[in-house]
Amino acid sequence: MTMSRQRSSATLAVHAGTLENPVGGMNSPLYADSAYRYLDAAEVPYPRYTNTPNQQAVAAKIAALEHAECGLMFASGLAAVHCVLQAHLQPGDELVVAEGIYGGSDDLFSSCMPRLGIAVKRIAADADALLAACSERSRAIYLESPTNPRLRIVDLRKLCRQAAQQGVLVIIDNTFATPILQNPIDLGADLVIHSATKYLGGHSDLIAGAVVGSAALLKPVRALAVRMGATMNAQDAWWLERSMKTLAVRVRQQAANAMAIADMLAQHPAVAEVDYPGLASHPGHAIAAAQMQAFGAMLGLRVKPPLTADMVERRLQLIASAVSLGGVETTICQPLLTSHARVESPRCVAEGVDEYLLRLSVGIEDAADLIADLQQALHYNTSEHGNG
Ligand SMILES: Cc1ncc(COP(=O)(O)O)c(C=O)c1O
Structure with a gap:
């Protein structure tokens, strides 16, 4: 049969x-x-x-x-x-x-x-x-x-x-x-x-x-x-x-890279918050685990002042600041200036969409190269900026 x-x-x-x-x-x-x-x-x-x-x-x-x-x-x-x-x-x-x-x-x-x-x-x-x-x-x-x-x-x-x-x-x-x-x-x-x-x-x-x-x-x-x-x-x-035809291999690799990046960002002293449902600390983690095969390749990060989202974007060397998402190349954007530019300000504030928030669309590059680029962009040397 x-x-x-x-x-x-x-x-x-x-x-x-x-x-x-x-x-x-x-x-x-x-x-x-x-x-x-x-x-x-x-x-x-x-x-x-x-x-x-x-x-x-x-x-x-x-x-x-x-x-x-x-x-x-x-x-x-x-x-x-x-x-x-x-x-x-x-x-x-x-x-x-x-x-x-x-x-x-x-x-x-x-x-x-x-x-x-x-x-x-x-x-x-x-x-x-x-x-x-x-x-x-x-x-x-x-x-x-x-x-x-x-x-x-x-x-x-x-x-x-x-x-x-x-x-x-x-x-x-x-x-x-x-x-x-x-x-x-x-x-x-x-x-x-x-x-x-x-x-x-x-x-x-x-x-x-x-x-x-x-x-x-x-x-x-x-x-x-x-x-x-x-x-x-x-x-x-x-x-x-x-x-x-390559959707499954792309997305699985992107999700694995995103998990590695989220783990790094969650430990980073310049990062105040990481929004990634794959992290056990994410409030939706258990539900995401029950309804998704993996946790996707989009993540949000909030940097701590005196860093701003703009400063981090301008220091990145491999990761491009670009609108849109989901490509094989890793891109980053400030939702406040891009995807949410037309949403009324009080609702952006309520959602935490401000000048410290970045949204990362993780691609299929080697995760170690992406992590290195983010680490150098997040490195904040207080003496260099006279802000000790
Ligand atoms: C989640 C989501 N839905 C819908 C759209 C709109 O898609 P398009 O730009 O193809 O019209 C976007 C665009 O960024 C999106 O991010």
């Missing part, structure tokens, strides 16, 4: 979704066409309809990795967020949002949702608090876990189970964790969004977004996507599919 076996994420990352190659090549052919013959076609492919072969191939790979029924590609992560929410919420509905999400999504909720007649309720990133905040008008809970930039962890099993009982959709942005380390659909989430610009692409050279979930929940999203037109082109879809 043959046993059917669910393939592992490393295997799915390489093989899932690959289109048949008529000349025997290993990769999906690239179909760059934007016009297709329609006579006798059951459904005519057209890029804005999100049904061309390369769009579908990469959507199928992401859906397989997330254990979802199907997926849909977008021109950017934020286009995916926008379309999902607009498709599933109506005027008069309420959206419950976990605090500490990507600043661009936060800004979208502040600027666009009220204009659509959708009320936004911001609540601490905690399962009980989010559930307690839901009212009869609440249609969905939107969150990240780990959150951006403070790496807070939400108990997804608990949240999803009780939200389902209350008839509230759970929509999670899984960009930080990646489908290699966390599968929210298995934990009960309804829709999972990715900025594929980040780990899925992994090489800081494309912009894309994705949403995965059940066919029923994706139907209204696709209907709106066709009208919205934030479409991913075939070339980017092909590049993304190719890049994702």
Whole structure:
């Protein structure tokens, strides 16, 4: 008797979704066409309809990795967020949002949702608090876990189970964790969004977004996507599919490097706080261990005065100060000036997003080289700065 076996994420990352190659090549052919013959076609492919072969191939790979029924590609992560929410919420509905999400999504909720007649309720990133905040008008809970930039962890099993009982959709942005380390659909989430610009692409050279979930929940999203037109082109879809073949090896190495760096930073005298769920001292450590395969490759660090985040960034020699994240190269940024620049100041203060906070996106370089670079940048010689 043959046993059917669910393939592992490393295997799915390489093989899932690959289109048949008529000349025997290993990769999906690239179909760059934007016009297709329609006579006798059951459904005519057209890029804005999100049904061309390369769009579908990469959507199928992401859906397989997330254990979802199907997926849909977008021109950017934020286009995916926008379309999902607009498709599933109506005027008069309420959206419950976990605090500490990507600043661009936060800004979208502040600027666009009220204009659509959708009320936004911001609540601490905690399962009980989010559930307690839901009212009869609440249609969905939107969150990240780990959150951006403070790496807070939400108990997804608990949240999803009780939200389902209350008839509230759970929509999670899984960009930080990646489908290699966390599968929210298995934990009960309804829709999972990715900025594929980040780990899925992994090489800081494309912009894309994705949403995965059940066919029923994706139907209204696709209907709106066709009208919205934030479409991913075939070339980017092909590049993304190719890049994702190495997703599992990249992400596992990145997470191992991040753990080594977090251990070093936690002992460093110039560092006041390290936000990394892999550290036993992190308040979300036990929940993260129960719902993630490893703790990811994003970490936050708060430096002690007289050092500032800017001083550390300017001293780094290997690690580049750059926006975005998830590439093979390690990058660092000040969330206050980048991801959270458009979030109102009092909310940044409440989240601890200030001039001492840095967010590190750990790459695949040798961990010892990254540690050496951080150590030399954090070294503060009081006599050198006349601040004894
Ligand atoms: C967690 C998260 N979600 C969504 C986005 C938006 O993605 P994109 O820049 O691809 O639109 C970002 C961008 O930084 C992000 O960090």
